[in-house]
Amino acid sequence: MVVPELRPWRAAKPHVKRVANAVRPRLARAADAVRPGLTRTVDAVRPRLARAVATAKPRVARIAKAAKPQVARGTRPKTWQFTAGAATAGLALAAAVATAAGPWDSSGQRTAERDRAAAQEQTGGADHGDDSDTTASAPRPAPSAASVLTGLGGAGSSVKSAPNGPALADVLDPLLADAALGTRHTAAVVDVATGKQLYGAGADAALTPASTTKIATAVAALSALGADHRLTTRAALEPDTKELVLVGGGDPTLTARKDAEGWASLRTLADETAAALKKRDISQVTLSYDTTLYAGSEIHPIGVNDNLAPVSALMADEARTDDSASGPAPRVSDPAADATRRFAEFLSDHGIRTTSPGPSKATGRSDTLAEVTSPPLSTLVERMLTNSDNDIAEALARQTAVASKQRADFAGGGQAIRAQLKKLGLPLSGADFNDGSGLDRADKLTADLLTSLLAEAGDPSHPELRPVLTGLPVAGFTGTLTSRYTDGAAGIVRAKTGTLTGVNTLAGTVVDQNGRLLAFAFLASDTSSATAAQAALDRTATALSACGCR
Template sequence: MTRVASAVRPRLAQAADAVGPRLARAATAARPRVARLARATKPQVARITRAKTWQYTAGAATAGLALAAGVVTAAGPWDSTGQRTAERDRAAAQERTGGADHDGSSGTSSGTAAAPRPAPSAASVLAGLGGGAGGSLKSAPTGRALAGVLEPLLKDAALGTRRTAAVVDVATGTRLYGVGADEALTPASTTKIATAAAALTAMGADHRLTTRAALEADTGELVLVGGGDPTLTAHEDAEGWASLRTLADETAAALKKRDLREVTLSYDTTLYAGSELHPIGVNDNLAPVSALMVDEARTDDSAGGPAPRVTDPAADAARKFAALLEDHGIRTTSPGPSKATGRAQSLATVSSPPLSALVERMLTNSDNDIAEALARQTAVATGARADFDGAGRAIAAQLDKLEVPLSGAEFLDGSGLDRGDRLTADLLTALLAKAGDPAHPELRPVLTGLPVAGFTGTLTSRYTDGAAGIVRAKTGTLTGVNTLAGTVVDQDGRLLAFAFLTSDTSDPWAAQSALDKTATALAACGCG
């Protein structure tokens, strides 16, 4: 790896000279992160046998750091190293993973893992946003060159009978390549990109979801009011996330100040409307969609992946809350449903991390529970009915504000579990490009939350022999459906957004491999 560092230093210097003193300072600040990335990718590099792949895996990541550092600082809510503060906080908090990539055939890592490793660099995601600042980047790839690279791979029989694709230059928003790009197909979990963009547009990156305990002074009823936070946890290691234990501690203290040692306990889930059960029915990939739940209503100690869920998440949360109050000497009645009145006094509250962090966790881990919560929250924020239908309409309405192509799009849920969902490759790439637009810094978590090839989330065990750290993409898997949408930094330093959607696949593993090869080829392309 010493040779790698020596080889890339001239590239850092050249980029700094081309862009100016500001980038030089940013590149200097980024060097410690480059060193950490080199150490982190050593196992992957050791397995790479082809020289060209080795060069773009090690070299493009380092060049991306240098090219992006100055641009990112100006373009979005980043810290001085170019890494999203929410991403850093998530890594420090070692939060639990959640969700699963749909039908369990996507090759996700075990849900018992502590947490996804932080991305090698959030900055490298935006390496191409300079658009050739200072003449440091070559022109964007041509459509003919991209066709020559991608079309043979997209014809792989493993990709089924229907496949669509689009590639967009993020710096300009220009579509460079498309095959059936305006044809709407089942998107599977890439739907979460649309859910994320809609939620961030409706509520902003700093919005938080609050759970509270409220006391009805005239009746003495204590109401646990759900705020729709699916990351609320009863685990002791809850640093960085809303803790039911903290809420119980503070509530018990407030009750004792009022000389109350026994209360009638109830719970309020009226923030959401309609059925809690997803149209697919009972499924280990998703809890009933409730405004009040703890640890995603899992019945085991798993942190992510499929797991049996309780049938009534709100009642389960209230029972756990009662047990925690009892530890403080507060006795409660058996909890039942209710609704807090406007006269109720809030005794204690706990809030989720900012929406930016929730979006990143949702995308990285393909967390279906967070996805459905953010769809409902989008409805709540915009005055729509907070059920499946209302959430779908709210998502479409918010995306329409972004002026992205919505023709053929249908949103029946927020997670992509519903096979009736429809998205186009054009829409997915337009959303990714919009997330890189300096005019929309609130959308940046759509990019930084994407799983990193070989490092995080649903791509942890993929791309170990190529493009590790360069491809960042949301996976999607349903029976007969395989999709992939995300970004790559190509050999010329351009940031490209891509979307590949396939239907009628018969072998999910072969289809997944074919999509990975296609994204890898795009990253290796010097087609400008």
């Protein structure tokens, strides 16, 4: 369904398509030229970016001039004007940027972005249902993290200077005044290359952030544990009692499904455990499970909810009772017991008999028979941000608490997140963390903090934080932005969404008209319509992408 205010965009499509057809051959030649290496890539792409921006600038100037009288009158420029500006200015820019950064992942994600940026009517990539001559494989650590940032122009010396505040205010103020954004809203825009705030509207006022809290959780976890850290699930045998203990390591991505390539597999753990038991001539064990890595209540303050399983150190497939891998779903009430029962079934396939499982704790005398590990933390962070995965978010908050020697419960996770961000020198005034997912309405963050987190993730001195940027949903392509921005700024805006009843937020990055990488955060409270609020936030991010603002 097309939002009524977006319908005029259809009239602009033929022009955009002609521009796309004109630049596509040059983009193909550029792609061939930049593939040999990242260093040569960046050097080769910068002139093309400058020429692409210079070519598009007159069109954007005309659009901005046409919209200026409406801004002066206090009315909102039509969405298609910002969309057309973003599309025209961004066609060659986004396509060359995508090529420079390399494949988004093995399924051709960044190839799909390039195709979509070059021609708004095309899609591609395994993640989107269409073929882009790539094949899917196991998840990997943060893909081309450093080159993503470099390719976006944040560190390029030839990229034009950052936009100025008054010009940004002329564009953003009328859009943020939209009644759809409720009675309280705040905003901030930061130049990622310098960390300088370019625009602020109540940027230091703390509001409920909803799922944009996950940006803070990601930064804290990566800072405390490192991007290469993995979570281990193991099977331990007590030598004296022949008790077999399934020890949870807090991996919410542990799976019992057959197609588990690249993820920690409960089936593989059972296969290896059974083989080890047979070597010891053991065919029957007392089966138990250990969840003592975490403490406190497993139930989130919002209560039992399809958006989140009970938070346990041991679970399989996020305790989902269906075949889904993301989004709300019914969950089992005792994830650890359920995972251990499934483990017992896999052991039974190898002739190992077990008792009905119950809770226990592995001792220091136990022998580890087998273990499986999660993908690196960088991959977990990306999956969490892309899908807004609450189960991973709460697990990472507790892992941060464990690493910080805090009690691994909801409160301890919040305290650990705050402590890690304080170490990084981030602006925490007014911030309050009560969970890792943002489901708790008592959470409070500022637009200033959110943009500072994103800028920190782009800081060359913190490469371990780069998955925060690479994991952001891509407008029109991935995760919670898949069905948004389908008529403009697709592939250019990357942002984490946040939605609770009466709360709508958006925080991420965008490349402006002149190739500058900007971080932004928009928070709105007391909204009456989630759909209208989301559309208003998307219009604002789209306008930022079309802005030269000098």
